[in-house]
Amino acid sequence: MTASSLYTGIIRFNELYHRRDRPVSVDAGLMLANNALHFADQAGQVRIAWDIGTGDELQAAAATGTTYTDILPKLPPFPIRLRPNGSTYAIRMRLGGYSTDGTSVTFRAVLGNVGTGRARLNDVEGNVADFTTTSTSNAWRDVNGGSGWTVLEYPASEVATVARQVITRSGDREMTSIALFELQVFVATVGATKARLSGLYAAEYWS
Amino acid sequence: MTVRPPPVRTALDTSGMLTGAALRGLQGQSIARLTNYLLADGWQLVPIYAPRTLIGRDSTVTFHFRIWPRYQTKLRWIYLVASSAEEGGSAIGLSINGDAQTEHTLLGSGSASTIVREYVVATRSSTETELTVEIESLLASDEILPSAVTIHWIGVAEAPRTELQTTSGVGSDKGTDGTTMVTSQPLMRANLEGAFVVLGDADTIVRRHVLNWARPVDSTNNGLFAVAFSSTSYVDLFALGLPVLGRQIFRGATTATLSGKIYGYATGGATFNVRLTSSENGSGGAVSFSSATPAWSSAMSLTVDCEDLSTDAGLQSGDWDLLNVEIQRTSGTGFLQLLSASAVA
Numbered sequence: 001m002t003a004s005s006l007y008t009g010i011i012r013f014n015e016l017y018h019r020r021d022r023p024v025s026v027d028a029g030l031m032l033a034n035n036a037l038h039f040a041d042q043a044g045q046v047r048i049a050w051d052i053g054t055g056d057e058l059q060a061a062a063a064t065g066t067t068y069t070d071i072l073p074k075l076p077p078f079p080i081r082l083r084p085n086g087s088t089y090a091i092r093m094r095l096g097g098y099s100t101d102g103t104s105v106t107f108r109a110v111l112g113n114v115g116t117g118r119a120r121l122n123d124v125e126g127n128v129a130d131f132t133t134t135s136t137s138n139a140w141r142d143v144n145g146g147s148g149w150t151v152l153e154y155p156a157s158e159v160a161t162v163a164r165q166v167i168t169r170s171g172d173r174e175m176t177s178i179a180l181f182e183l184q185v186f187v188a189t190v191g192a193t194k195a196r197l198s199g200l201y202a203a204e205y206w207s
Numbered sequence: 208m209t210v211r212p213p214p215v216r217t218a219l220d221t222s223g224m225l226t227g228a229a230l231r232g233l234q235g236q237s238i239a240r241l242t243n244y245l246l247a248d249g250w251q252l253v254p255i256y257a258p259r260t261l262i263g264r265d266s267t268v269t270f271h272f273r274i275w276p277r278y279q280t281k282l283r284w285i286y287l288v289a290s291s292a293e294e295g296g297s298a299i300g301l302s303i304n305g306d307a308q309t310e311h312t313l314l315g316s317g318s319a320s321t322i323v324r325e326y327v328v329a330t331r332s333s334t335e336t337e338l339t340v341e342i343e344s345l346l347a348s349d350e351i352l353p354s355a356v357t358i359h360w361i362g363v364a365e366a367p368r369t370e371l372q373t374t375s376g377v378g379s380d381k382g383t384d385g386t387t388m389v390t391s392q393p394l395m396r397a398n399l400e401g402a403f404v405v406l407g408d409a410d411t412i413v414r415r416h417v418l419n420w421a422r423p424v425d426s427t428n429n430g431l432f433a434v435a436f437s438s439t440s441y442v443d444l445f446a447l448g449l450p451v452l453g454r455q456i457f458r459g460a461t462t463a464t465l466s467g468k469i470y471g472y473a474t475g476g477a478t479f480n481v482r483l484t485s486s487e488n489g490s491g492g493a494v495s496f497s498s499a500t501p502a503w504s505s506a507m508s509l510t511v512d513c514e515d516l517s518t519d520a521g522l523q524s525g526d527w528d529l530l531n532v533e534i535q536r537t538s539g540t541g542f543l544q545l546l547s548a549s550a551v552a
Contacts, residue, residue, distance in 0.1 A: 002516070003516040003517070004219075006221060007458055008455075008458050008516055008517075009455065009456065009457045009458025009459065009460065010406075010407070010409070010456055010457065012407065013407055018396050018403055019396060021395075021396075022395070022396070023229055023230070023393035023394060023395060024229075024230045024235070024393070024394045024395065024396060024398070024399060025229070025230065026224045026225060026226055026227070026228050026229065026230050027226060028230070029224055029230035029234055029235065029238065029394075030221060030224050030226075032238050032242075032399065032402050032403070032406050033219055033221050033224065033234075033237070033238050034221075035406040035407065036219060036238055036241045036242050036245065036402070036406055037219055037221075037241070039245055039406070039409065039412050039413045040216055040241060040244075040245060041516060042409075042413050042415075042454045042455060042456070042514065043216075043245060043248070043412075043413045044415070045250055045251040045254075045415060045416075046251060046254045046415060046416060046417050047251055047254060047255060047362075048254055048255045048256070048362075049254035049255070049256055049417065049418060049419075049420075049449050049450075050254075050255065050256040050257050051445040051446060051447050051448065051449050052257075052445070052446050052447075056257070056259050058257070072318075072319065073288050073290060073318075073319035073359040073360065074288065074319070074321075075255055075288070075360050076255060076286035076287070076288050076321050076360050076361075076362050077286065077321070078251065078255060078286075078362060078364060079249065079251075079364050079367075081215075081216060081248065082214070082215035082216065083215065083216055084215065084216055084217055084218040086215065092520075092521065094450050094527070096446075096447055138446055138447065139447065140447055140450070140527070149520050149522065149527070164366070165325075166281075166282055166366045166367060166368065166369055167281035167282045167327065167366070167368075168369060168370050169209050169368075169370040169371070169372055169380070171281075174369060176214065176367070176369050177214065178367070198446060198447070199446075199447055199449075201449060201450045203450075203452070205514065205521055
């Protein structure tokens with residue numbers, strides 16, 4: 001991660017100290033700027049947080065796709081924060097799963113604009129990650145192996161927004177553009193019936 | 208007065224802010240824009256999860272969530288993914304926080320449908336509160352075969368604001384109006400009033416819901432889908448534990464504090480200890496729970512890892528901290544029917 005603030009932490013201040021009858025100094029401005037930047041670095045939201053109890057795994061009903069089969073039902077969409085250049089905040093994700101009998105299974109997570117689904121299945125822009133395992137033990141899996149993480153990103157040129165109604169200050173409605181995304185999980189057709197999905201975690205972060 | 212916040216995070220260049228000089232209008236506007244963006248963009252109140260709930264015909268179930276909302280929120284979006292086993296399809300009614308207007312949505316038989324339900328916030332507040340989601344399963348045809356509606360996924364997100372009030376007192380949006388900052392004129396406190404008020408309080412501007420899991424009660428307050436606990440040793444709710452990272456607020460901080468509660472009821476007069484646990488930082492203090500009817504517990508706190516902005520992963524020590532809920536029976540012979548667990552950073 002790369003901190004964008006000057007101090008990598010907020011600066012405590014007593015807001016009453018800055019009196020209303022004096023010009024705001026650059027020192028005060030730097031303090032406000034530092035805090036705004038640090039809060040923006042920490043504004044990432046947890047979008048998906050699911051871990052099973054006993055017997056709640058999801059699986060592909062049957063191997064149906066030519067290369068990848070859907071694990072249904074699909075997840076709903078979620079809003080995502082955008083950076084100044086229009087690309088998305090990075091998504092730090094983890095996927096939980098295992099193989100029922102030791103057959104190699106591969107889960108593919110695909111981050112895309114809402115409604116794109118399979119259209120993004122073979123993207124090479126950092127929004128697709130494969131998780132492969134032969135383990136019969138339930139555990140969080142990572143592309144990097146072990147207890148690491150997997151990062152998904154979406155380039156600015158590919159971000160598409162959708163129109164949604166929101167409420168104005170006066171209580172009326174107006175249309176605005178929202179970056180609405182979905183994270184879909186597929187499983188490689190070879191071994192699909194042996195794959196069990198047991199957890200998903202996806203959280204934004206500033207990088 | 209109102210201000211239009213930007214829909215994306217804006218850049219803020221501090222390189223031109225020289226100590227000893229006055230803060231310029233353009234620099235003040237940069238601070239205002241980023242602050243307004245942070246106030247306007249919504250939080251994820253319920254991270255998407257799978258409740259795996261079946262609702263019988265003509266039945267109503269209620270999910271209970273605990274949220275810590277933004278004051279600026281006027282609209283929430285509730286996302287459901289549901290499917291019907293009914294040959295003729297089903298209809299489900301959605302009501303939020305018991306509001307009188309129940310919206311009905313038709314579900315065809317077979318594949319799951321994504322439903323979006325808007326909820327206009329009647330009374331805005333930034334204090335901790337409960338959010339209930341009532342789902343009613345109806346029969347959309349004269350079919351008499353048994354029906355089932357399955358709720359596969361749930362998520363709740365705040366809608367962004369496209370306008371903010373620029374007043375700063377209690378009960379206001381606390382937006383900052385950049386149009387009052389005139390080039391070549393010194394900025395006074397009033398020009399940046401909103402920024403001065405909000406930029407010292409993390410809870411106003413960047414909360415993070417790390418856990419909001421719920422199984423519903425039926426119309427008689429029975430937890431048909433509750434997870435039952437009766438062991439006299441601590442037992443985890445989740446199989447693996449949820450990855451968790453708190454906010455790093457102060458320089459050099461390596462941990463953050465979560466606040467959480469559970470919702471459920473105890474049978475047979477039993478009493479339970481409930482606590483949150485961190486795989487990297489140990490267990491939080493336990494609270495006692497013995498309510499015989501569905502109720503929220505006392506607040507629990509837990510120390511978890513916070514983000515490390517100096518590393519690629521953002522992880523403290525390179526390992527993921529995993530959050531769990533643990534329950535232990537301390538007296539009696541009944542069960543704790545656990546219905547909800549919520550935690551916020």
